Amino acid sequence: MSAASAAKPYFEEGRRGFLGWVTSTDHKRIAILYLVSMVTFFLVAVALGVLMRIEQLTMGQTIMKPTTYNALFTLHGVIMIFLFVLPGLPAVFGNFFLPILIGARDVAFPRLNLLSWYFFLAGALIAVASLFTGGGPPDTGWTFYVPYSVKTGTNVTLAVFGAFVLGFSSILTGLNFVTTIHRLRAPGMTWFRMPLFPWSLYATGWVQILATPIVGITLVLLILERLFHVGIFDPAIGGDPVLYQHLFWIYSHPAVYIMILPAMGAISEIIPTFAHRAIFGYGAIAMSSMAIAGLGSLVWAHHMFTSGLSDFSVLVFSLLTFLVAVPSAIKVFNWVATLYRGSIELTAAMLYALSFIFLFCIGGLTGLFNGALAVNVHIHDTYFIVGHFHYVMFGGTGFAFFAALHYWFPKMTGRTFSERFAKISWAPLFFGFNVLYFGMLVLGAQGMPRRYYDHLPQFHTGHVVITVGSWFLSLGVLMMFGNLLYAAFRGGRAEANPWGGVTLEWTLPSPPPAENFETVPTITAPPYQFNPESAP
Amino acid sequence: MTSHAEYHKDYQGAKIGMWLFLFSELILFGGLFIAYSAFRLRYPHEFHEASGELNAALGVANTVVLLTSSLTMALSISALQQARKRHASAFLSATIGLGALFLVNKFFEWSAKIHHGLYPGSAHLMEREPGQRLFFGLYYSMTGLHGLHVVAGVTLLSIMLVLLVRDRITPDDFVKLENSGLYWHLVDVIWIFLLPLFYLAA
Numbered sequence: 001m002s003a004a005s006a007a008k009p010y011f012e013e014g015r016r017g018f019l020g021w022v023t024s025t026d027h028k029r030i031a032i033l034y035l036v037s038m039v040t041f042f043l044v045a046v047a048l049g050v051l052m053r054i055e056q057l058t059m060g061q062t063i064m065k066p067t068t069y070n071a072l073f074t075l076h077g078v079i080m081i082f083l084f085v086l087p088g089l090p091a092v093f094g095n096f097f098l099p100i101l102i103g104a105r106d107v108a109f110p111r112l113n114l115l116s117w118y119f120f121l122a123g124a125l126i127a128v129a130s131l132f133t134g135g136g137p138p139d140t141g142w143t144f145y146v147p148y149s150v151k152t153g154t155n156v157t158l159a160v161f162g163a164f165v166l167g168f169s170s171i172l173t174g175l176n177f178v179t180t181i182h183r184l185r186a187p188g189m190t191w192f193r194m195p196l197f198p199w200s201l202y203a204t205g206w207v208q209i210l211a212t213p214i215v216g217i218t219l220v221l222l223i224l225e226r227l228f229h230v231g232i233f234d235p236a237i238g239g240d241p242v243l244y245q246h247l248f249w250i251y252s253h254p255a256v257y258i259m260i261l262p263a264m265g266a267i268s269e270i271i272p273t274f275a276h277r278a279i280f281g282y283g284a285i286a287m288s289s290m291a292i293a294g295l296g297s298l299v300w301a302h303h304m305f306t307s308g309l310s311d312f313s314v315l316v317f318s319l320l321t322f323l324v325a326v327p328s329a330i331k332v333f334n335w336v337a338t339l340y341r342g343s344i345e346l347t348a349a350m351l352y353a354l355s356f357i358f359l360f361c362i363g364g365l366t367g368l369f370n371g372a373l374a375v376n377v378h379i380h381d382t383y384f385i386v387g388h389f390h391y392v393m394f395g396g397t398g399f400a401f402f403a404a405l406h407y408w409f410p411k412m413t414g415r416t417f418s419e420r421f422a423k424i425s426w427a428p429l430f431f432g433f434n435v436l437y438f439g440m441l442v443l444g445a446q447g448m449p450r451r452y453y454d455h456l457p458q459f460h461t462g463h464v465v466i467t468v469g470s471w472f473l474s475l476g477v478l479m480m481f482g483n484l485l486y487a488a489f490r491g492g493r494a495e496a497n498p499w500g501g502v503t504l505e506w507t508l509p510s511p512p513p514a515e516n517f518e519t520v521p522t523i524t525a526p527p528y529q530f531n532p533e534s535a536p
Numbered sequence: 537m538t539s540h541a542e543y544h545k546d547y548q549g550a551k552i553g554m555w556l557f558l559f560s561e562l563i564l565f566g567g568l569f570i571a572y573s574a575f576r577l578r579y580p581h582e583f584h585e586a587s588g589e590l591n592a593a594l595g596v597a598n599t600v601v602l603l604t605s606s607l608t609m610a611l612s613i614s615a616l617q618q619a620r621k622r623h624a625s626a627f628l629s630a631t632i633g634l635g636a637l638f639l640v641n642k643f644f645e646w647s648a649k650i651h652h653g654l655y656p657g658s659a660h661l662m663e664r665e666p667g668q669r670l671f672f673g674l675y676y677s678m679t680g681l682h683g684l685h686v687v688a689g690v691t692l693l694s695i696m697l698v699l700l701v702r703d704r705i706t707p708d709d710f711v712k713l714e715n716s717g718l719y720w721h722l723v724d725v726i727w728i729f730l731l732p733l734f735y736l737a738a
Contacts (some may be wrong), residue, residue, distance in 0.1 A: 108546065108549045108553060109553060112553075171557075171560050174556075175553055175556040175557055175560070176553070178552075178556055179549050179552045179553045179556065182549070182552055183546055183548065183549035183552065184546075184549075209556050209559055209560050210559060210560065210563055211563075212560065213560045213561070213563040213564035213566070213567070214563060214564075214566065214567045216564055216567075217564050217565070217566075217567030217568055217681075218567060220681070221567075221568075221571070221677065224656075224677055228655075228656045228657055228676075229656050229657035230656045230657075230673035230674075230676065230677055231656065231666075231669050231670055231673045232571055232575075232670065232673055232674065232677070237662075237666060237669050237670070237673070238575075238579070238665075238666025238667060238669050238670045239575075239670060239673075240574070240575075240578075243571060243574055246570075247567055247570065247571075250567075
């Protein structure tokens, strides 16, 4: 290979055009496929969210009927959870950077990787088809709780089948990543020389493999229940609706960690680069990912404290819920300790990463409110819950996604974006976010129930305030993506290492060539050595 | 880029991938086993009675069929390892045949039950006690899902047979056949748990 051909970017190698993209098994191209499809879904779901907020701008009917509102919050949840937050970081940044960060040329099963994207797309299309066929869009909320999901005439069957297919995509991606990390690490890349993003993907991969099938079978049973009245969840036949909740949350709580672990991993890459300092407590961060994956699998029933569990089991689940906060807090302390006496460079990526820490702390700590039994009864099914999980899912995973996008954008596209504009768009995004979701925490504590299309007079001021917040938030989102979209086509040429990073992706040209490494590197030291000569 | 997949032929990696997939399959069935245990604890007596209505002889016969097919599967792989291709494809064909036989038996078993009005939502079943309705609901769900896996397995093994005949699977490169065999054994193992839970619970 000559030097000129080695530097050819990955998207100019092989087949060009649309067909070239959708048939390529290059992990980097697949990552871009995911990125484009996910950001599209994300923007649609943001629009649905804004419509819901506008409905709450006045009392009574504003722009839609109650049934439309029910369909909107279901869709918003299904799209955000299954099509953006859940697959987001692993599928986009995991695909692109996992092989590079461990010094591999691709994932272990490149064709399976492409197949996962097709499963993702098929699942998404099936879910979209459910809106226009059968009895119309599902109106159950994204959790599809029985008995309502069995009784409703809307097209739950197809939407649930879509989610089932998406599960396949998730399992196959997890399986691919775990195998990749076991088999394809470069020579000398021992487990504890891996950067922290691969560590978090490893923990995530196991949760994807071991938890997703449970929701798969639960959704299949729900479909069987609707089609054949099998009776497992139907008390009229002898079944038990609470069993559905158990099975659903046995997956869907660990799924929360599928969402947050890669986000934490990405933050662990960004913070050291812009603090120009080795990460503090590498081993603790790596192991806390595994601890979160393990403990997080044992806390599902904290979603069901008001569903009639025994006093003993709610105590156990409450205790476990408090315990899972420990490894999360370990990570936060380590990030903050990394910043301490670092030489901090406040780039756009760093700004989003620091916002992540701030917002995730609020999200995590309000989670402890929910885990406390007495408080839980008061705030169950209120806006407090909605505010809490938006702080974790959007403030956590969403902001980490934005941070990672700004951090790795020059590497992925070979172009630079306007730092200044990225920081300007951060302002309405961060401001609007906190007005909207902190407002929800307050409203929820006052007693505003979730999933109501209308509200009582005492909540009116609050609703107006948070609706205005949602406008700032969506303005910020549009400005941020607009800036990056413009840069993807019109931005200047990016250098190989614009941020002074020390992980392997920054040793490659921007964008990397199709085979990543011309010669596979040999690793001789732990990651994040910013001053190798002054290291102890 | 088509050469991409070829240049790391990593057998151990392929096997790790397959085992991870099998874990997820086990957990898929795990959800059903949880449901079964929950309801069996709630309705032990009714499960006991309903189980008596299943044809235990047919269930045992099918178990023998499936166990034999696992044996022929293993024999096929070991024949290939010894470069006896004709034996390998004969044993593989036998495995496919036994898988199909299992499905035929299952078909007759199900249609007999449905003929007697024993199926979810049927008027006859709705007159019975809740535990019996659930027993049959679970019976159809679990053996149905298992049946789908047998169909998938037979399809997979048929593809492997074609690859074997066309020398795409060779004594030096048979990890595909080995992984398909692993899948087939999993289908077998799950049935071994279904047999006592449904047919022998009486």
